[in-house]
Amino acid sequence: MSQAAEVTIVNVGYRSTNYWVVSAGRSRLLVDLGYPGTLGIMQANLKRMGIPLGEIRYGLATHYHTDHAGVAQELKQLGVPLLVLEPQVAAIPLMKQLTKPQDWYVDISVHDNVTISFDESRSRLARIGLAGEIVPTPGHSDDSVSLLLDDGSVFTGDLTPWPLVGLDEADIVAASWRRLREQGARRVYPGHGPMRPMYAESEL
Numbered sequence: 001m002s003q004a005a006e007v008t009i010v011n012v013g014y015r016s017t018n019y020w021v022v023s024a025g026r027s028r029l030l031v032d033l034g035y036p037g038t039l040g041i042m043q044a045n046l047k048r049m050g051i052p053l054g055e056i057r058y059g060l061a062t063h064y065h066t067d068h069a070g071v072a073q074e075l076k077q078l079g080v081p082l083l084v085l086e087p088q089v090a091a092i093p094l095m096k097q098l099t100k101p102q103d104w105y106v107d108i109s110v111h112d113n114v115t116i117s118f119d120e121s122r123s124r125l126a127r128i129g130l131a132g133e134i135v136p137t138p139g140h141s142d143d144s145v146s147l148l149l150d151d152g153s154v155f156t157g158d159l160t161p162w163p164l165v166g167l168d169e170a171d172i173v174a175a176s177w178r179r180l181r182e183q184g185a186r187r188v189y190p191g192h193g194p195m196r197p198m199y200a201e202s203e204l
């Protein structure tokens with residue numbers, strides 16, 4: 001490809017949770033991966049938005065809680081590789097403890113994921129046409145990461161909205177938000193709720 005394709009952002013979310021499809025033309029990344037047992041809903045929403053599963057180059061979970069990585073394994077089985085950041089590996093097996101049999105959660109295997117370091121994320125994203133990187137943003141959980149595009153869009157999962165932060169996590173959450181600000185984040189696409197502008201430096 002000679003020219004970088006324009007990046008588009010589409011929400012295929014449900015049950016008050018956002019699942020963002022970030023696309024460079026027909027090369028797509030799915031950020032956050034559904035509730036357990038809801039593969040059919042995810043597939044229907046993708047179809048309704050005109051997004052073939054075969055165009056999704058990776059699935060990325062901002063963190064391994066059930067509402068963000070619930071159908072990761074089933075998507076893998078349908079040909080969508082799971083992009084995992086090294087600090088997330090240990091969190092994956094813990095997901096099972098957060099589910100009940102009636103949730104129909106399919107356990108995520110760990111040997112067949114695309115596991116990368118944060119340093120590798122820029123080149124990995126470039127290969128699918130996206131200019132940006134994946135950065136560690138702990139606070140809500142130790143394994144939380146954000147996808148930060150060079151155009152200022154940032155996908156933060158459940159990184160605690162600053163006005164709602166608890167005292168016990170305030171320092172670490174503030175550090176994550178400051179890091180995103182310093183690295184150019186301007187528009188926040190959270191795991192729940194609407195897109196909003198990035199916090200001003202004076203707010204943090």
Ligand SMILES: [Zn+2]
Binds near residue numbers: 065
């Ligand atoms: Zn969470």
